[in-house]
Amino acid sequence: MTEKYFSETFNPRFSDTDALGHINNTMVPVWFEGARDPIFRWFSPELDTNNWQLILAKIDASFHAQMYYGREMEVRSYIGRIGGSSFDVYQELWQDNELRASGTAVMVHYNYTAQKSAKIPIDILDHFKKYLKVSK
Amino acid sequence: MTEKYFSETFNPRFSDTDALGHINNTMVPVWFEGARDPIFRWFSPELDTNNWQLILAKIDASFHAQMYYGREMEVRSYIGRIGGSSFDVYQELWQDNELRASGTAVMVHYNYTAQKSAKIPIDILDHFKKYLKVSK
Amino acid sequence: MTEKYFSETFNPRFSDTDALGHINNTMVPVWFEGARDPIFRWFSPELDTNNWQLILAKIDASFHAQMYYGREMEVRSYIGRIGGSSFDVYQELWQDNELRASGTAVMVHYNYTAQKSAKIPIDILDHFKKYLKVSK
Amino acid sequence: MTEKYFSETFNPRFSDTDALGHINNTMVPVWFEGARDPIFRWFSPELDTNNWQLILAKIDASFHAQMYYGREMEVRSYIGRIGGSSFDVYQELWQDNELRASGTAVMVHYNYTAQKSAKIPIDILDHFKKYLKVSK
Numbered sequence: 238m239t240e241k242y243f244s245e246t247f248n249p250r251f252s253d254t255d256a257l258g259h260i261n262n263t264m265v266p267v268w269f270e271g272a273r274d275p276i277f278r279w280f281s282p283e284l285d286t287n288n289w290q291l292i293l294a295k296i297d298a299s300f301h302a303q304m305y306y307g308r309e310m311e312v313r314s315y316i317g318r319i320g321g322s323s324f325d326v327y328q329e330l331w332q333d334n335e336l337r338a339s340g341t342a343v344m345v346h347y348n349y350t351a352q353k354s355a356k357i358p359i360d361i362l363d364h365f366k367k368y369l370k371v372s373k
Numbered sequence: 374m375t376e377k378y379f380s381e382t383f384n385p386r387f388s389d390t391d392a393l394g395h396i397n398n399t400m401v402p403v404w405f406e407g408a409r410d411p412i413f414r415w416f417s418p419e420l421d422t423n424n425w426q427l428i429l430a431k432i433d434a435s436f437h438a439q440m441y442y443g444r445e446m447e448v449r450s451y452i453g454r455i456g457g458s459s460f461d462v463y464q465e466l467w468q469d470n471e472l473r474a475s476g477t478a479v480m481v482h483y484n485y486t487a488q489k490s491a492k493i494p495i496d497i498l499d500h501f502k503k504y505l506k507v508s509k
Numbered sequence: 510m511t512e513k514y515f516s517e518t519f520n521p522r523f524s525d526t527d528a529l530g531h532i533n534n535t536m537v538p539v540w541f542e543g544a545r546d547p548i549f550r551w552f553s554p555e556l557d558t559n560n561w562q563l564i565l566a567k568i569d570a571s572f573h574a575q576m577y578y579g580r581e582m583e584v585r586s587y588i589g590r591i592g593g594s595s596f597d598v599y600q601e602l603w604q605d606n607e608l609r610a611s612g613t614a615v616m617v618h619y620n621y622t623a624q625k626s627a628k629i630p631i632d633i634l635d636h637f638k639k640y641l642k643v644s645k
Numbered sequence: 646m647t648e649k650y651f652s653e654t655f656n657p658r659f660s661d662t663d664a665l666g667h668i669n670n671t672m673v674p675v676w677f678e679g680a681r682d683p684i685f686r687w688f689s690p691e692l693d694t695n696n697w698q699l700i701l702a703k704i705d706a707s708f709h710a711q712m713y714y715g716r717e718m719e720v721r722s723y724i725g726r727i728g729g730s731s732f733d734v735y736q737e738l739w740q741d742n743e744l745r746a747s748g749t750a751v752m753v754h755y756n757y758t759a760q761k762s763a764k765i766p767i768d769i770l771d772h773f774k775k776y777l778k779v780s781k
Binding site: 247248250251252254258267270271273274277283284285286287306307 | 383388394403407410413419420423
């Protein structure tokens with residue numbers, strides 16, 4: 238059974254490269270955050286930053302192979318772990334059918350007014366389950 | 374008669390915003406450079422940065438209206454002026470059918486080995502003419 | 510007579526380079542905006558973005574010579590023109606005693622609540638005059 | 646006994662903020678990479694990117710507290726682990742005497758010509774030991 242994920246495709250930009258001739262590693266967290274938009278929309282449907290409900294606790298990124306300018310890329314986003322108020326987004330960066338980078342973002346459902354974490358709403362848990370990454 | 378342009382659409386990212394709640398102005402030169410890829414390909418079809426033939430002399434960007442996260446954007450790229458070895462790329466950033474920013478990049482056909490500018494090849498001039506912006 | 514300017518020195522970062530082996534041009538607007546902090550402080554002494562009073566109308570940047578990773582840089586910031594509600598910040602980027610890039614940012618004193626431009630306060634005009642660039 | 650580290654201080658820039666009013670998390674990997682320059686210089690004294698000897702295998706970053714625009718920051722860099730051909734750089738981001746973020750970069754001494762990892766030279770191991778982080 239194929240697991241379900243959010244897919245975002247895009248072309249890396251000239252300014253994303255570095256002097257070694259490839260894509261600079263610091264773009265990966267930028268692209269991964271960008272590709273979490275569909276997940277952000279579960280919490281803030283209009284992506285209204287005045288009513289944000291998430292906070293980022295941790296990120297990691299592993300670099301498996303060089304990434305190149307001039308060829309399309311795809312980020313695949315899964316839910317990696319479901320906790321009480323926190324959850325993991327697991328993401329992969331593919332180019333030319335090869336896994337180039339992967340990483341996990343630990344996010345927390347957060348009440349900015351009360352300045353504390355909050356339980357993940359049940360309807361969002363249902364969304365999570367559809368995109369859950371089982372094998373890794 | 375409608376003028377012909379290159380169109381690139383994309384979604385701005387969370388990290389493109391700034392503390393005023395909109396898109397930060399420094400993203401516009403990044404997006405405009407990224408949207409010049411089809412023009413770069415006339416000079417380097419594979420976007421091979423080891424055989425690059427262009428140098429950037431000047432950019433400007435005018436900010437007409439706020440740009441927002443959460444809504445698709447489009448960059449439209451035209452040729453703005455054709456010189457002997459240099460040319461202008463004129464670009465517009467649209468969101469929700471409104472012109473948000475515009476700018477011009479002055480590019481020079483450049484021989485990196487000889488370290489000097491070079492005439493624009495005739496076949497590329499033919500490409501230029503198809504995308505020439507007449508009215509501004 | 511030497512004109513007075515704000516000076517900011519820093520080391521460019523590995524991620525600021527691009528595949529041509531130099532600093533990517535899109536960093537210049539980022540550095541120039543960063544070096545405008547002392548000017549921002551005249552309007553918002555604590556750089557409080559909840560009480561911001563400036564809006565950016567236009568930027569340009571000219572690239573005079575390649576910029577390199579591994580060597581310190583300096584941005585010099587002057588007031589370039591004083592209008593009623595708008596003013597220009599003229600900036601230069603120096604590396605190894607050579608002018609590498611220069612540019613102008615057109616800024617407007619802006620009332621975000623009323624959504625319109627506002628006259629530059631007299632005490633700020635006095636600051637402006639001390640950093641005015643006469644020759645260019 | 647106080648452990649020895651590389652210190653880099655700088656002011657975050659306006660463009661480093663995001664719509665939540667703080668510094669965007671994606672700047673942390675950029676700043677951490679920038680602050681690894683003294684370590685890069687052990688391998689390439691002139692930071693010559695044509696003769697680079699390092700490759701990045703993995704990064705992580707934990708976010709402990711909000712980071713603010715308008716106040717100086719410091720990155721402290723330590724050697725976190727020494728392997729045969731790989732090593733960890735452990736880094737902390739401080740602002741107003743508070744630890745705001747921390748992370749580890751796994752780097753590999755790499756021979757780009759042979760396309761394989763290489764033992765860390767003995768003289769560099771000596772440097773490493775001086776900056777080794779024991780307690781974490």
